[in-house]
Each structure stands twice: as structure tokens, then as C-alpha cells.
Amino acid sequence: MKSFIALVTREVRLAWTGGGLWLPIVFYLAVATLFPFVTGPDKALLARTGGGILWIAALLATLLPIER
Structure with missing residues (x-):
């Protein structure tokens, strides 16, 4: 450890x-x-897709420093 x-x-x-x-x-x-600006003010759509987009953004953000 x-x-x-x-x-x-x-x-x-x-x-x-x-x-x-x-x-x-x-x-x-x-x-x-x-x-949220891209999808518009539809709360149902944001509720369905928001979590997935945040996970994808986190995974893509981890790829940025790989080249260093």
C-alpha cells in the first residue's frame, strides 16, 4: 500500500x-x-443524458495528459 x-x-x-x-x-x-446549452432546456433530456456525458467527459479528460 x-x-x-x-x-x-x-x-x-x-x-x-x-x-x-x-x-x-x-x-x-x-x-x-x-x-446544457447544447441540448436546450429540456429537463427530461438532461436527466437522461447528463450522467453519461459527465462520465464521457471525465474519461476524455483523463486522456489529455497521456502524451506528457
């Missing part, structure tokens, strides 16, 4: 110093903010 915590700490430190920490967060927040 200690090695896992050390690995996570190292990766977060590398992301923080490398400048790649904020891009996925900003991307996720942009998708979460803009999706």
Missing part, C-alpha cells in the same frame, strides 16, 4: 510541476458547463 501511495504522490507532483494538471480539469468543467 505504501508503494501505491508513493506512486500516486509522485505522479501528482509530476503533473503539478509539468503544467499538465489544469488542462483536464478545465476541459471537464467546460464540457459540464456547455452541455
Whole structure:
């Protein structure tokens, strides 16, 4: 368990110093903010699709720092 915590700490430190920490967060927040504007004010549609879109946005946001 200690090695896992050390690995996570190292990766977060590398992301923080490398400048790649904020891009996925900003991307996720942009998708979460803009999706209701794209679909319109239909609450039923937002309720059905909102959770899936948030998961897809989170998965896509995790792909952004892979190249680094």
C-alpha cells in the first residue's frame, strides 16, 4: 500500500510541476458547463443524458495528459 501511495504522490507532483494538471480539469468543467446549452432546456433530456456525458467527459479528460 505504501508503494501505491508513493506512486500516486509522485505522479501528482509530476503533473503539478509539468503544467499538465489544469488542462483536464478545465476541459471537464467546460464540457459540464456547455452541455446544457447544447441540448436546450429540456429537463427530461438532461436527466437522461447528463450522467453519461459527465462520465464521457471525465474519461476524455483523463486522456489529455497521456502524451506528457
